[in-house]
Amino acid sequence: MQFPSVASFAVPSVFVLISFLAYSSQWLFLYLEPHPLGQRQSAIFNVLVVCLIICYVRAVRTDPGRIPKVALDLRDEVSDPEKLGKVSIGASRGRQRWCRKCEAVKPPRAHHCKVCKRCIPKMDHHCPWTANCVSHTTFPHFIRFLFYAVAAMSYLAYFIFIRCSILYENRNLPSYLGPSLPQFVLLFLLIFGNSITLFALSILLIRNIWCLGANTTTIEGWEIERHKALVRRARYFGGFLNGPDGVRVRIERQEFPYDIGIWQNFKQGMGTGNIFAWFWPFSASPRMDTGLEFEVNGFEDTSVSWPPPDPDRMHRKVPHGFDREEAFTQPGPDLTAEQNIAAFKQRQQVDIQRWKTSASSIKRRKPFVKRMEDTDGSLEYGSDGSEVEDAEDSGEEGWKNSEGERLRDFGVDEEVEFYDDEDDDIPLSELMRKRKAGRGAQSR
Structure with missing residues (x-):
């Protein structure tokens, strides 16, 4: 018997919480002084609740987008120098990103979601409470949902405060003149539920407005902090850090390329420059084709890309324990044809087993602290130098930001994000096609 996942209860739980706070409170206010809400108060509050529900439904139901393979070819047609300067870093001259799971080019700011099982354009994070990705197409609905939720709960907190202050003033009156025990319990639950939810969503709203003004996503905020740590x-x-196989990687400070000014950032994030549309619950979702390439501020040369180079995102070309010289040699005396075949099959099985056991060493490296201290490998270290015992935290993909978050906490498929971003992963046919397209654009 397969039980439903916790995520399947998230959306119904949110609807239950909205209904409880919005409608049980109005019933309770019938019995608490100064009695029912006024007509104007009731109208404003219920309009906010309706807008909240509409925006939440749209945040849940709107497709977060997918990367159309046909649309990816648009970047090969960028030959106009003026347009080239407005195309995002990495979309034209910088490092090409390839998703091995989607078998497609990964546009700038796109990430592979481990829940949605596909690359999401301008992915912010996968929200468990909407059971959907907050992305280029769903972000406006998500931030409108947060806005109306905070507005409605703030208004409700005002109503509750008035009635609690009256109860406190009348605390010396006989108990039969006040609310009953069930009403007191309901009032306590309303105060507790509304206060906790309002506090959490207020912080989330402020954070998202800040990210909107800076044109950063939650994942990009993690990348910025990671880049600063590498620069330090x-x-x-x-100015160099060691990569796998003795490669020296130059680390230079890079400016975040997508911050193009507060007004332009808001226009891009909300999908329109119409301020009234920012608050209208039925506003259209941003078009998918606007999420494949993004204007940049031009602070960095177009030859560099975002996210910046990271030594621990590089593949190890040769696994530990693999001897190049003996890989295809056969030591020992001359053998018969049957013996050669048997020996070959035996070596083949040994090689296969060696590659399997060394897979973790191909994709995982010791944390920076451990590499510098040259420990015996018995302990793992977090970003703050503290010891951790979880083997999954080994390697720099286990790096956490100042809030203790990893990429997987945002719904990102870490294996794809760390090891499918390099040019070496792109199929040869794809590289040849893009090279021909580039030559054609130059000849024109």
């Missing part, structure tokens, strides 16, 4: 490390090693 590189200062102690002459």
